[in-house]
Amino acid sequence: MIQELKEGYGHVFEDALINEILQVGTFKEIPEGFKLMEIGHYVKAMPLLVSGAIKVYREDNDGNELLLYYLEKGDTCSMTLTCCMGDAKSEVRAVAETDAKLIMIPVQKMEEWTAKYKSWRNFVFESYHSRLNELLNTLDSIAFDKMDMRLVGYLKEKARINNGDIVQNTHQEIAYELHSSRVVISRLLKKLEQMGKIELHRNYIKLLQL
Amino acid sequence: MIQELKEGYGHVFEDALINEILQVGTFKEIPEGFKLMEIGHYVKAMPLLVSGAIKVYREDNDGNELLLYYLEKGDTCSMTLTCCMGDAKSEVRAVAETDAKLIMIPVQKMEEWTAKYKSWRNFVFESYHSRLNELLNTLDSIAFDKMDMRLVGYLKEKARINNGDIVQNTHQEIAYELHSSRVVISRLLKKLEQMGKIELHRNYIKLLQL
């Protein structure tokens, strides 16, 4: 755990804090698809992401889904922060998009560290800032963009997260994440293929020049 | 300023903090329509809202507008928080929806107080929590609701903010805030009137039973 922590957070946290984390944190490896957080559940630990990617999304009462954003190395879940501090239920769901490694911090340390370490405060506020901005970007794309632009953005982001030019999803899965329907997504993907921007295959899509 | 502060925040902040606020904060009264924050500008002070309501909204590069949420008595602007700490530009615009009174706190105190006062930390985190949730609600309604539901939600919220059952806006103004068009809003409002839920008048709308 030491090397992962130092590599990912050594330049962010002061040494004393690193040591505290080593004492109270627990290292965790989770497989792709592992559900880290469920809507309506209480949260008792805060994750520091060391490697991999976490997908954070929203689901309403009728089962409608919507992708909010991805968390990557060096990120943490602000939603968890607020939930921990306020003793509130989670409003979102978090699932490992790839295999991932994380360090779990017990809730009670957070308040303590916020008072004690400047680097922790910065990290927490920085985290809030990023997440708020990502939410705003998601909102923008839903409110202002048409579905074709949203789809292109989705493909780019997804490929980036998976370090390559391949998106391994069925059209149905993409439709869920964008809160659209399979037929619409197939239609738009076909159009992108005809424009020479992507290559369609069964169960995966190869990005050419988007 | 003392009585406004004690009334609005006396039960939230410890006495020592109240005293500090009295020393460094400045009291400010602003008229309806006053622009508190502009997109792309830096922020140098943080507002504690004592009375009135502030409208926070987003505008993209093409001039498309979208209402995010309202701030009320006891609220502060989390966006400002992040901007101050991170020395970043504002991503949103804030305008007084009604005449309002606020106490402005200089940025440099914030970091200090976060270390020093537990009540301040709670306030800040609570504030983030509320704002994140409000953003999520806005997102939900845009992603999952049709325009008629969004309009009903808008009317309710707007009437609540203005303490009554009257919404004083033209159809065009409502269209801007919901990022729709005047004709669409007029159409839907007419439908609501025919259902007996509202009364339409020139320049204002009276809510009956929504």
Place this chain on the structure above:
DNA sequence: GCCTGTCTGTAACCAATGTTACTGTATATC
């Protein structure tokens, strides 16, 4: 009164998206 500008109502039309239904094809399993 009479203009003028703003606000609202309405019709006709269009584009984007969602829905239903049916097809063919790849893949896995037996």
Place this chain on the structure above:
DNA sequence: GATATACAGTAACATTGGTTACAGACAGGC
């Protein structure tokens, strides 16, 4: 290889929302 299942392509259609255009109603200033 035969069968079943999941996936993708496509057509036809419905619905929502946006656009354009125009007419009438109201309010303010003269």
